[in-house]
Amino acid sequence: MSDRLSPLPLEIILQILSYLPFESVLAFGETCRTNHRSHILCLRCLRLGVFEKRTHSIISCLQAGWIKADQVGEKLGEAFPIEREIGSDYTISIIRPKVKPGKQAPPSKHLSKTKDAKLRCSTDPSVMQEHIVRTQNRIFSRVVSRYGPSLVKLEFMAYDIDIESAMALGTRCQYGLRHLALRFEHQHIRDGHIKPSTWRYPAPCSAAWNPLIGIGKYKHVGISGLQTLILERSGITPWQLTMLVKKNPNLTVLKLKTCHGAQPDFLNWLGGMEQDPDDPAETDNGYAPGDRLEVLWLENCHEILTHPVDDHEDFADEVCDSGLEWVRGLRNLKSLSFSKCMNIPSEYVERANKLIWKIPDITLPFYNYEEDTPIEVDPTFL
Numbered sequence: 001m002s003d004r005l006s007p008l009p010l011e012i013i014l015q016i017l018s019y020l021p022f023e024s025v026l027a028f029g030e031t032c033r034t035n036h037r038s039h040i041l042c043l044r045c046l047r048l049g050v051f052e053k054r055t056h057s058i059i060s061c062l063q064a065g066w067i068k069a070d071q072v073g074e075k076l077g078e079a080f081p082i083e084r085e086i087g088s089d090y091t092i093s094i095i096r097p098k099v100k101p102g103k104q105a106p107p108s109k110h111l112s113k114t115k116d117a118k119l120r121c122s123t124d125p126s127v128m129q130e131h132i133v134r135t136q137n138r139i140f141s142r143v144v145s146r147y148g149p150s151l152v153k154l155e156f157m158a159y160d161i162d163i164e165s166a167m168a169l170g171t172r173c174q175y176g177l178r179h180l181a182l183r184f185e186h187q188h189i190r191d192g193h194i195k196p197s198t199w200r201y202p203a204p205c206s207a208a209w210n211p212l213i214g215i216g217k218y219k220h221v222g223i224s225g226l227q228t229l230i231l232e233r234s235g236i237t238p239w240q241l242t243m244l245v246k247k248n249p250n251l252t253v254l255k256l257k258t259c260h261g262a263q264p265d266f267l268n269w270l271g272g273m274e275q276d277p278d279d280p281a282e283t284d285n286g287y288a289p290g291d292r293l294e295v296l297w298l299e300n301c302h303e304i305l306t307h308p309v310d311d312h313e314d315f316a317d318e319v320c321d322s323g324l325e326w327v328r329g330l331r332n333l334k335s336l337s338f339s340k341c342m343n344i345p346s347e348y349v350e351r352a353n354k355l356i357w358k359i360p361d362i363t364l365p366f367y368n369y370e371e372d373t374p375i376e377v378d379p380t381f382l
Contacts, residue, residue: 026039044153063188144172145168152176167221174221180223199258203260205236223244233259240261241259269289291329294334299341302341309348312351337363340365
């Protein structure tokens with residue numbers, strides 16, 4: 001196989017590899033150093049999910065649209081066959097193996113208080129979740145470290161992001177990545193040590209976003225070529241989100257769901273109403289920083305408004321979007337969503353769009369209670 005392929009141009013080899021299943025591509029990459037480089041270049045689009053249980057993987061991938069119902073089969077834990085978009089488009093779901101508890105020695109009478117505290121922490125839900133997050137990100141960072149430079153589209157599904165993953169993204173996907181989706185919301189997970197309320201709010205704020213952005217001591221790293229950014233249940237702060245969007249000026253699609261950064265500080269900057277004090281000349285050209293955006297979704301974000309608009313019916317027509325004036329600066333918007341934004345009246349958004357914004361596709365902040373209905377799963381998948 002190697003002798004037959006080696007005389008061919010690299011473009012032809014990559015085209016051939018794009019028709020192979022993921023396992024075959026990996027096997028091809030292990031045959032020699034040249035084929036190892038080829039199989040890395042072949043991987044252009046990747047969706048990777050890391051979960052504790054097979055059931056969690058099934059529902060998450062179905063809800064995200066990664067797979068269809070008729071693709072749920074016996075080999076779900078490996079790879080899903082999906083349509084190819086650019087070269088090879090792979091969806092991989094990894095199930096963490098269960099660790100069998102070993103035999104424990106009887107407690108010693110002389111066990112110190114420090115050891116007692118460690119034993120108690122080992123069963124603490126927050127500590128257990130942090131351990132799972134570290135494991136998920138360790139797997140993700142290894143994949144990105146190998147395939148990052150060739151990736152154009154990347155989606156990661158887990159519980160949160162940490163420094164290790166952000167560093168891998170910021171160093172290995174700096175210029176070539178065009179589509180990034182970080183999905184950390186899994187409302188179907190209601191068992192074990194994770195409370196159902198965990199998924200209703202953004203993840204804790206963290207400095208782990210800094211390497212992805214390229215700020216502070218990470219100035220020489222960070223992603224800068226994105227055209228699409230999707231963040232679900234992210235703890236990124238408004239300032240970090242501002243820096244991330246600023247670093248990716250070609251962004252045309254921004255989808256934020258249950259995102260801590262979707263606050264007035266960021267939105268007013270995005271619409272050109274407020275300037276970044278660190279870069280006062282950024283709007284000198286008369287365009288808002290978000291002028292290129294064509295799609296903006298703010299879903300399940302409840303801190304968008306600085307003040308209530310219960311009296312919105314009394315607003316004059318020319319200021320009927322009071323509190324959301326930043327939308328006016330996004331002149332190229334074709335789609336705007338406020339789905340599940342509980343603090344924004346639907347009539348208020350509808351009137352503002354009709355009189356001022358005139359956005360072709362707008363989703364009013366209706367709340368769909370049916371989406372919170374638990375999904376029934378065949379017990380054989382448990």
